[in-house]
Amino acid sequence: MKVSQVMASPPVCIAPNGSLAEATRLMAQSAVGSLLVIEDGALRGLVTDRDIALRGMGGGLAPETRVDAVMSARAVVVDVDDDIQVAYRTFRRTGVRRLPVLREGEAVGVLTIDDLFLDVFRRLADLLGPVAWSVLREPPGPVSEGGASYEL
Numbered sequence: 001m002k003v004s005q006v007m008a009s010p011p012v013c014i015a016p017n018g019s020l021a022e023a024t025r026l027m028a029q030s031a032v033g034s035l036l037v038i039e040d041g042a043l044r045g046l047v048t049d050r051d052i053a054l055r056g057m058g059g060g061l062a063p064e065t066r067v068d069a070v071m072s073a074r075a076v077v078v079d080v081d082d083d084i085q086v087a088y089r090t091f092r093r094t095g096v097r098r099l100p101v102l103r104e105g106e107a108v109g110v111l112t113i114d115d116l117f118l119d120v121f122r123r124l125a126d127l128l129g130p131v132a133w134s135v136l137r138e139p140p141g142p143v144s145e146g147g148a149s150y151e152l
Contacts, residue, residue, distance in 0.1 A: 001084045006119050007101045009109035013038040014047065014067055020056045021063035023047055034098050036107050037071050043100055043107045045071035077102050078111060084119070087111055 012030045014023050016039050023035055027049055037045040047067050055070040057063060076094045078087050080103040090099060091113060101109035 001119075002080070003078050003082045003084060003087050003101055003111055004080045004109070006084060006087075006115050007080070007109035007111040008032075008115060009101075011036045011100065011107050011110045013107065015039060016044050016066065016068035016071070018067045019063060020052050020061065020065050020067065020070065023067050024049075024052060024057075024063075032110075033112075034110065035067075036075075036100050036110065037067055038107060041106060043075060043077070043102065043105075044068070045073040046075040046098065046100060047071040048098070075100050079103070080108055084116075088116065091116070 012026055012032050012035050014026060014035045014037055016037050026035055027033065033050075034046055034048040036043060037047055045068070047070060051070045051072065052058070055061075056065060059070075061069065076090060076096050077100045078090055080101050087099060091097075097113045099111045100107050101111050
């Protein structure tokens with residue numbers, strides 16, 4: 001499976017000179033916890049709700065402060081065509097929770113730990129679905145409770 005099959009796309013982006021207030025508004029409107037910082041089509045960094053809360057306004061900076069003052073400039077990335085196992089290894093190795101996804105150097109999406117959890121749950125449901133249906137089709141047997149046995 002490829003990263004492109006699990007990632008969120010398109011990414012929500014902001015320019016480096018965007019304000020913390022604008023970033024907060026964008027995150028709230030888009031229901032995301034991070035924004036890719038893009039300048040002239042190139043990824044310059046990543047700003048998270050945590051960056052804003054701790055280093056930004058929570059750290060005493062004004063809402064008009066530029067995003068590039070609190071963003072993480074060294075974003076760890078994956079390629080859109082990478083196998084999902086590359087993303088798993090990257091998350092494990094780096095400890096980050098979000099990976100910008102690139103295609104030929106251009107940001108095309110974001111892959112989060114939550115995206116991988118959802119993928120795992122979908123796979124588990126696909127695997128357990130037939131088992132669950134076979135259990136549901138079997139008539140219930142006797143139930144034993146506190147030494148007493150009875151039929152349902």
